[in-house]
Amino acid sequence: MRRAPTALSRLDREREAALRDLDPLTITKLWDNACWLSFRLNFVAFRFNDPVYRWIETRYGLVRPEFVALYAVGLREGVAAKNIVASSGLPKNTLSRAIQKLLTRRLLKRETDQDDLRSYVLRLTPAGRAIFDETLPIMVDQQSAMLAALTEAEQRTLCELMDKLVIASPTWPTDLDG
Template sequence: MALSRVDPEREQALRDLDPLTVTKLWDNPCWLSFRLNFIAFRFNDPVYRWIETRYGLVRPEFVALYAVGLRDGVAAKNIVASSGLPKNTLSRSIQKLLHRRLLRRETDHDDLRSFVLYLTAPGRAIFEETMPLMIQQQTAMLSVLSETEQRQLCELMDKLVIASPTWPTDLEKEGTAS
């Protein structure tokens, strides 16, 4: 069920948007997916373009670097699981980061057949330099919401993320394909 556009204050803002964008985000039975993707794109596109221009890192490379920056000692399989990137794309990205000496790989002490990743000093510097810009972008996006609304949005997003393992991952197998 798409949300109704009855709020008169929104009407002018909607008129300023591209007509197809309005259709996809409001006149669409799958509004949630399109709105989440639209908002994510508005965050990701300027951030990743800046990172690629400044550091020469394409999106999958920075996704891997950022993940290790958030949690040193993580395995590539965990980055795949948390990012949605294909395993082969992530593997190539990690190899490039290792080659550029932005990451280092060590044997996992808990599983000697596996490797875990750590940021090097230059990798940590990139992570630390990009964080304020990303926080600034997020702050700008959230500025239209009150603190209460921001907390509520966070709680609602938490519910969706926590429920996500119960969602179908293969629509063909779920019997929804025609």
């Protein structure tokens, strides 16, 4: 008499089938790699970022740092450039150039910060808001496609674990020479 397959054996078969689609170096980087976290984070980020930023550049003529700034302001109007630098990991000079281009294209506007009259905050113009509103569903769809391999509970756990890493990031070395 044949027994019904267990959930584990079904998952093992699904994993084996999925592995057939991966090249040998990707498999090596997954399981024989001392820097396993870096590989996984970069692999997943690239698979999200590459198609999204290519599409945005083609459709709107915005390169990645420009869209990073526009997206940040779309998420939270009235932020300063220093906040975008802190939350993006992009160099200050790169973001400064990107913001200047967005101001020139009238996708962002700069206003005096009412809490600190010596500082400026950024807001989207109607044209900038239109781009943000048009791109967000595409990005959400890409994210959903990538997360489809995980259950809702796994997605929550992944989110919580990634939250912990982001929250701990101020304690990480920023210069490897020391």
